[in-house]
Amino acid sequence: MSDTTVEGWTEQARPPALFRRFAFERYADTRAFLDRVAAVQEELGIAPQNISFGTTYVNVTIAGGEGGVGEAERELARRIAAAAAAGVTA
């Protein structure tokens, strides 16, 4: 963990990455979130390493670079969390 980690996300050191699970009431909310995440990553030009989802959850892993998790990755994490804010239930 780091004191500069992004609120709500779990940060691991080796390999450097940010992780967060988002849960939704229904599939339509999950789908809308995935679409918003796609728009965010296209806007920022940086993508999560992996997105794993079922009908009512989405697990997001953002990988850091050689120097660890940087500001670009933190911004992506913050924007993804903001994209979820409307539909997150857990």
Added chain:
Amino acid sequence: MSDTTVEGWTEQARPPALFRRFAFERYADTRAFLDRVAAVQEELGIAPQNISFGTTYVNVTIAGGEGGVGEAERELARRIAAAAAAGVTA
């Protein structure tokens, strides 16, 4: 494995599930495939248990029911494979 398994998919018995990895040349193809999968699952009224993706790959897991992988799951698998046919590179 089963002799009724869907071509191209790996079938496991416990828990019953079908699995397949799809690879794409570029993110736009990955994204288009994910959109087609969403349309297929909404049309059939059955969804994969999990979809895990990065910029150029998508791993799909379709869970079977108590009696194992049934025809509904096989149809979902075939339709997803067909949706990928245009963009799959590996």
